[in-house]
Amino acid sequence: MIPIAEIKQDIESKFLGTTLTVDGASLVIAKEHWFSIAKYLKTDPSYRLDFLSSVTGVDYKEYLEVVYHLYSIEKKEGPLAIKVRTDVQTSSVPSVTPIWRSAEFQEREAYDLVGIKFEGHPDLRRILMWEGFQFHPLRKDYVMEDQDRVL
Amino acid sequence: MGLLRFPPPVTADPPFCLADARNDRQVAMEYELKESQTLETQTLEVSLGPQHPSTHGVFRMDVVLDGETIMKLKPVMGYLHRNHEKLAENMSWLGSMPFTDRLDYICSMTNNFAYALAVEKLANLEVPERAQYIRVIMAELTRLVNHTLLIGFLLNDLGAFFTPVLYAFREREKILDLFEAIAGSRMMCNYFRFGGVKLDVTSDFIPRVRQIINNYPKFLDEFEKLLSENEILMARCQNVGILPKELAVSAGVTGPMLRASGVPYDIRKIDGYSIYNRFKFRVPIGEKGDVYDRYYMRVLEMRESIKILDQAIKEIPDGEFISKVGAQGARTPRGFKAPKGDAYGRIEAPKGELGFYLVSDGTPKPYRYHVRSPSFINLTILEDMCLGQKVADAIVILGSIDIVLGEVDR
Numbered sequence: 090m091i092p093i094a095e096i097k098q099d100i101e102s103k104f105l106g107t108t109l110t111v112d113g114a115s116l117v118i119a120k121e122h123w124f125s126i127a128k129y130l131k132t133d134p135s136y137r138l139d140f141l142s143s144v145t146g147v148d149y150k151e152y153l154e155v156v157y158h159l160y161s162i163e164k165k166e167g168p169l170a171i172k173v174r175t176d177v178q179t180s181s182v183p184s185v186t187p188i189w190r191s192a193e194f195q196e197r198e199a200y201d202l203v204g205i206k207f208e209g210h211p212d213l214r215r216i217l218m219w220e221g222f223q224f225h226p227l228r229k230d231y232v233m234e235d236q237d238r239v240l
Numbered sequence: 241m242g243l244l245r246f247p248p249p250v251t252a253d254p255p256f257c258l259a260d261a262r263n264d265r266q267v268a269m270e271y272e273l274k275e276s277q278t279l280e281t282q283t284l285e286v287s288l289g290p291q292h293p294s295t296h297g298v299f300r301m302d303v304v305l306d307g308e309t310i311m312k313l314k315p316v317m318g319y320l321h322r323n324h325e326k327l328a329e330n331m332s333w334l335g336s337m338p339f340t341d342r343l344d345y346i347c348s349m350t351n352n353f354a355y356a357l358a359v360e361k362l363a364n365l366e367v368p369e370r371a372q373y374i375r376v377i378m379a380e381l382t383r384l385v386n387h388t389l390l391i392g393f394l395l396n397d398l399g400a401f402f403t404p405v406l407y408a409f410r411e412r413e414k415i416l417d418l419f420e421a422i423a424g425s426r427m428m429c430n431y432f433r434f435g436g437v438k439l440d441v442t443s444d445f446i447p448r449v450r451q452i453i454n455n456y457p458k459f460l461d462e463f464e465k466l467l468s469e470n471e472i473l474m475a476r477c478q479n480v481g482i483l484p485k486e487l488a489v490s491a492g493v494t495g496p497m498l499r500a501s502g503v504p505y506d507i508r509k510i511d512g513y514s515i516y517n518r519f520k521f522r523v524p525i526g527e528k529g530d531v532y533d534r535y536y537m538r539v540l541e542m543r544e545s546i547k548i549l550d551q552a553i554k555e556i557p558d559g560e561f562i563s564k565v566g567a568q569g570a571r572t573p574r575g576f577k578a579p580k581g582d583a584y585g586r587i588e589a590p591k592g593e594l595g596f597y598l599v600s601d602g603t604p605k606p607y608r609y610h611v612r613s614p615s616f617i618n619l620t621i622l623e624d625m626c627l628g629q630k631v632a633d634a635i636v637i638l639g640s641i642d643i644v645l646g647e648v649d650r
Contacts, residue, residue, distance in 0.1 A: 139489050139490065143584065143597055145612075147599060156597060162489055193620050216318065226323050
């Protein structure tokens, strides 16, 4: 796998006007550029990240984050972890389902449990909780019945 | 004054000859043809499940049918949802180890394995040599259990009602007996700890595994003799539910299903996690990606698993079964803290890629705990495989995906 600093430089040179940050072993990408960068990462012969393994949302209270783990089956490389952040009010991120089908159910799950809207998803409905359920259980402000239980 | 029970006999039958019959048939056919050209047909919406034995649990498929052909299929899930992730975020790191058993309740050992691996990656824990071998042996035994059972239930879906399952259960029992002797439980093993395993194996463990290794190929031969060349199985499974290579990769399908479509991708080989890079085994791949290939992939994988087991029990060293740090963590689970950061650990579970994405904020509880379960993601392309097939084939296709609802719904 290409070192993450080089990937950052390469993407910044190909997509002018975007700045990436490296967070540990993952790349943080601005959501405005994420869809086109995703397409690039899948098709470009030096990456060929054709396998989107995992998509999930994390609630960091100040912002929400979607975490993608990408692998290349063709080149047998990976993972490349990508984080896309959004503020809690809009809580929307472009959907990558048109690029990788494996995001279809996982984005629905992240929408259901964390409350992130994926723009451009073909069928964004709740998947695990029932329709009409009001809340997103994996948000940190979700009140549970036994919230005051001490560990 | 006799009671009249029957109508009086018809005195004269109308004359009837073969030519008349032919003529009648001709008229009927012409009528049918005319009707079928003008007849308006309706599609039928059927809710397959959730209380249907062929759905392997509580899973529902909303199907639109034209006659018997599937025009549309939407999987509906969540009946077994208990928000495993939220529960895990509210307890200590080790506290959710028993809950991982309940994800894919057929293969509790591999679920433990994936979780332990992810936490070890996050906290940089060492695992002693002996524990690594025990883990691999347990994981491969679990693979035998899972694949044997899957083949049994696939045949159940085909209508071979419970005979193959009975043979499968007979063999599975022998492995479960072994699990019980080692971990104290047959299905909910809760056997792995961060940095090792809960208990050392008993002295009769190696001979018992050897016995399984010696007997299993005979059982597989017997099973295959019964099934692989079976005409009904071939007729029902070949060219049914074909999954093309490109779609399989794009849809994130993993495990035997991906390999049946002809993609040689086995995480045991690619990542070489734990000590898998030390063993010699082959990765079988299919040609067409139909149900038959998926069935056969499992048989071949079991044979490779036996090879791994054989090598593992020959090489297993003496020594610690859990590291010092790990043993301390297991004694005081609420004192165990992972350093700040995130990690994604994945293994080749019997059903596909099982991954855990963990985020730690340095407290005794995980900040975020996500399970990437193979059953759930492999269901994404269920509709694509079923469109244009018959209802009875949809049941078989679902069976060949190999889902466990504990893992789909989490």
